[in-house]
Amino acid sequence: MSDAANSSQPKVKGAGITAWDVARIAGVSQSTVSRAFANSQLVSRETRDRIFSAAEQLGYQVNIMARGLSTQKSGLIAVVTGSTRNPFYWDVLRLVDERLQAEDMHVMLMTVKEGESTDSAIRKVHQYRVDGLLVLSAELSSKAIDECREFGLPVVLFNRYVESGNVSAVACDNVVAGRDIAQFLYNTNHRRFAFISGLEDSSTNKDRLQGYCDQLQRLGCPPPLVEGGDFTYEGGRQAVKRLMLQAERPEAIFCANDIMAIGALDGIKVDLGMRVPEDVSIIGFDDISMASWSGIELTTMRQQTTRMVESAVEILTQRIDAPDLKPEFRLEPGKLMIRRTVRLDRQA
């Protein structure tokens, strides 16, 4: 209905309405409209009201591209992720978007595929003049990151950092978490240990392993056996088989993430016909939602994602306002979620 064939004035409400249109109706200048929408103090109460009601009537919405051209801000944060299927990142992403929306900013997604060049991603980041960069995965090389940083772009790494130390990051305190896990397993009378690792040289992985090893050594235990599980379900499932076929079977296996831990669980039960935690204890990392499902009930180190995301967004927004702030490196403690995959009895 109302498809009356013509085109004089009453275009579709809100179609190409500009601040000028609003200005005309409200009987003010375009500048004043602009100021009203920027919440400037320099507009009187009544004028503002008049402007807003005109805007409403016309369905006017600020054109962010025009504004951005003027202010050199896009309101966009590029969130870089790899092509992982780990649902952990979905949880994080949703939290990030939620926090950013509260700051009137928005997520522009930038998934970079496994082996591919990140050049195009970097280019896009520049072309869109994004206000900041949040890196969730390891796919972006530190060279690329440095490039952005030198460009004056605030960058925050999530759950990862680079050695140089001159880029902000927030992460779970992986070293301490690894240490706590070692201690916890030791306290529950485990004495032979193993570790299923993700990507060997991700800082996440290295730190978790290091804390684990350190503490084991301090406790006088032999170092853990280590197998690679590639951060995937199938990887964990295969790795655990290799581990359990060794002469000296481990009594406890720490997996660098939950997905591998769940793979390990299945490997033990299905492939090896053994039981958890009677034959071996398994502990994961992340606390994804599946970890608490009753078929699984994985004991794991929870990452406090809400706090981590809040920190990350805070660091980012601070640096958008004041680009010269020093890089900040924030660690949030993990939280051990004791469920049923670690044997708790105190008798050996």
Next chain:
Amino acid sequence: MSDAANSSQPKVKGAGITAWDVARIAGVSQSTVSRAFANSQLVSRETRDRIFSAAEQLGYQVNIMARGLSTQKSGLIAVVTGSTRNPFYWDVLRLVDERLQAEDMHVMLMTVKEGESTDSAIRKVHQYRVDGLLVLSAELSSKAIDECREFGLPVVLFNRYVESGNVSAVACDNVVAGRDIAQFLYNTNHRRFAFISGLEDSSTNKDRLQGYCDQLQRLGCPPPLVEGGDFTYEGGRQAVKRLMLQAERPEAIFCANDIMAIGALDGIKVDLGMRVPEDVSIIGFDDISMASWSGIELTTMRQQTTRMVESAVEILTQRIDAPDLKPEFRLEPGKLMIRRTVRLDRQA
């Protein structure tokens, strides 16, 4: 290093470089630079080369906001999702981004929280002059969607549609899928049926149920018992208990998504101490990655997400180029993944 205190010419490479700077160095006008970057035929080979090498040297990148102001295109697609933790959407989202990047477009995320107003989301969509809208979840009211459509904005619904029929959509063929599931269960000698539903009035849910019921009726079976499971793990787990406590226990339960099916599985095994598929068959929908894990091995209807996403992006991009195209409604068939949660023997 090279933090030499000054500011004459050699700013940070690529900082505020414009097409004018490139033009000056290449000895051409800014228009020509613009045309070169737009791949216009009107620039000679050599000029183009000169421009590109100047651009490279300066680290020039087109400013998309300025371009957008001129062309009225942002290159942004708003992807609307709800606050679901279902990892299915993570898989979809990654595929969407991948396809869109191939078309030189980008995802702007718009999660809208459960009960909250979508007004602010709609406003953002207008402010950023996004080129299109891809709606993944049910959170956006059809009123809001119509509003966008009238605005001339291409909209595609994913796995959902509205009655009016005047907005494009791509979905799994839920009715046929429901029918196939009924037939499959009938063929495997099940005779008493149940359904665990998600959100009662989502089109997804209704269609799956309808196909299921239709076919059962056609086969002369009584209609299924129905319980609500809210599309969540816990919901599925509770629902299955209610179902299995009925006098006439169902022999087969179709769950409207995998997450609920997995919840149901656990409910049966853990809460009720029964076995699947010996005591009851369970079938899910989606084929999320966990469904194939060996601790689960859920029989389920796979949604062919890659094809669906390709269709959605195609419909969207077509309509961005030609806004007056009729809405298109495309259905992709599901694919039954037979695993171990449905009893297959042909004896009753």
Next chain:
DNA sequence: GCGGCAAAGGCAAACGAATGCACGACGAAT
């Protein structure tokens, strides 16, 4: 030798908002 045409590229006007500067009006201080 001249008209005509095409190719290559320049000019300048959009696009829509932000903002420094100037100006008028009004109140208070002198």
Next chain:
DNA sequence: ATTCGTCGTGCATTCGTTTGCCTTTGCCGC
């Protein structure tokens, strides 16, 4: 009554591209 502030506005420029419309140049055919 005069001067000085302050508040509320308007004017005009700016942000970096795109693009319609002109020019210039060279070349061809007659």
